Amino acid sequence: MKIGFTCYPTHGGSGVIATELGKLLAERGHDIHFITYDMPFRLGGFQQNIFYHEVEVSRYSLFKYPPYDLTLASRMAQVAKLYELDLLHVHYAVPHAISAYLAKQMVGEHLKVVTTLHGTDITVLGDDPTLHNIICFGMKQSDAVTAVSENLKQQTQELFNPDLEIDRIYNFVDQRIYHPRNVRYLKDNYVCPDEKLIIHISNFREVKRPHDVIKVFDQIQKALPARLLLVGQGPEWSAIHELVRSLNLTDRVHFLGRQDDVSQFMSIADLLLLPSAKESFGLVALEAMACGVPTIGSRIGGIPEVVIHGETGYLAELGDVNEMAKYAINILQNDSTHQLFVQNGLHRVDQEFRADRIVDQYEALYERVLGEK
Numbered sequence: 001m002k003i004g005f006t007c008y009p010t011h012g013g014s015g016v017i018a019t020e021l022g023k024l025l026a027e028r029g030h031d032i033h034f035i036t037y038d039m040p041f042r043l044g045g046f047q048q049n050i051f052y053h054e055v056e057v058s059r060y061s062l063f064k065y066p067p068y069d070l071t072l073a074s075r076m077a078q079v080a081k082l083y084e085l086d087l088l089h090v091h092y093a094v095p096h097a098i099s100a101y102l103a104k105q106m107v108g109e110h111l112k113v114v115t116t117l118h119g120t121d122i123t124v125l126g127d128d129p130t131l132h133n134i135i136c137f138g139m140k141q142s143d144a145v146t147a148v149s150e151n152l153k154q155q156t157q158e159l160f161n162p163d164l165e166i167d168r169i170y171n172f173v174d175q176r177i178y179h180p181r182n183v184r185y186l187k188d189n190y191v192c193p194d195e196k197l198i199i200h201i202s203n204f205r206e207v208k209r210p211h212d213v214i215k216v217f218d219q220i221q222k223a224l225p226a227r228l229l230l231v232g233q234g235p236e237w238s239a240i241h242e243l244v245r246s247l248n249l250t251d252r253v254h255f256l257g258r259q260d261d262v263s264q265f266m267s268i269a270d271l272l273l274l275p276s277a278k279e280s281f282g283l284v285a286l287e288a289m290a291c292g293v294p295t296i297g298s299r300i301g302g303i304p305e306v307v308i309h310g311e312t313g314y315l316a317e318l319g320d321v322n323e324m325a326k327y328a329i330n331i332l333q334n335d336s337t338h339q340l341f342v343q344n345g346l347h348r349v350d351q352e353f354r355a356d357r358i359v360d361q362y363e364a365l366y367e368r369v370l371g372e373k
């Protein structure tokens, strides 16, 4: 198949999934054309069957707001015609589903559109009255809509229309990259042999509740020797720095900033903290699980579909930092529970979230859509 892929190319789970899916489909012999405003950060070097088409937005001085959606649509149509694409698979509804719809109008009905919902495109923007109707329109015009968790599927149907047909296709992880690695030498840079290492990876937006991360860690380090690795950058970063300083945790917390390859850091951690307020899936918990790291998180959104409470990690009510800390201390002080959760997690990744299994599901969906002439 010849498929156009559009996503947000910079950091973020939806861009990661789109890029990794494109790469895996290219390995299977499909032609994948990325149509994005920047090179997707996970694309890496040359790979056969992968093409990249940059979307360059007009900076004409009359425009207060550059018309990215229209430029994207126009580029999608151009690439679709030139390379005879069969379909456009867009990741994140806004504005990609609308741009794809416009491209289809320009190219013809034979060009199919698949829209994958990733989370905030529904849970935040879907609730915004200035965007609600256009998101609904974009979904209805798509030939297929997928959601990355059962929870996101249900939320979408509740918010828009209970009859909206949505396929649930879980996110996946490439176990060639995310697997338990023996990187003790890297761990030694951050902890002494008797210390536990906790990790949090996010874009440090309020929705990730990084303050809760620090509060949970503060309780952990009072109970046992531990350090915290913070990976990522975002609006709350300075406030978090200040909180760490005010709690006298500066020596125990390492701020690593943005990292392109987080798989090595995951492998050295004993536990991941994910206390988010919203999370349609929680890709970071899946990646951690594949590296042999249990998660302590909040019981919200799609997290309970990824992290099974009492089997691969523990979940607490949103904001309940005491409960999260209690679970974290319990697992860190109990080697046999930790080992059991690690093994359960690796097994779960293999059963539910293996890349080839999920790529099969997307391929079947494409074939279904292309069969509907």
Ligand code: GMT
Pocket: 011, 012, 013, 014, 015, 017, 092, 118, 119, 120, 123, 148, 171, 203, 207, 278, 279, 280, 281, 282, 283, 284
């Ligand atoms: O909010 C983020 O973390 C970024 C956002 C994105 O669009 O990249 O993440 C969403 O999509 C990820 C991949 O499907 C999911 O794993 C995240 O849970 C989801 N974030 C939210 O729902 C807040």
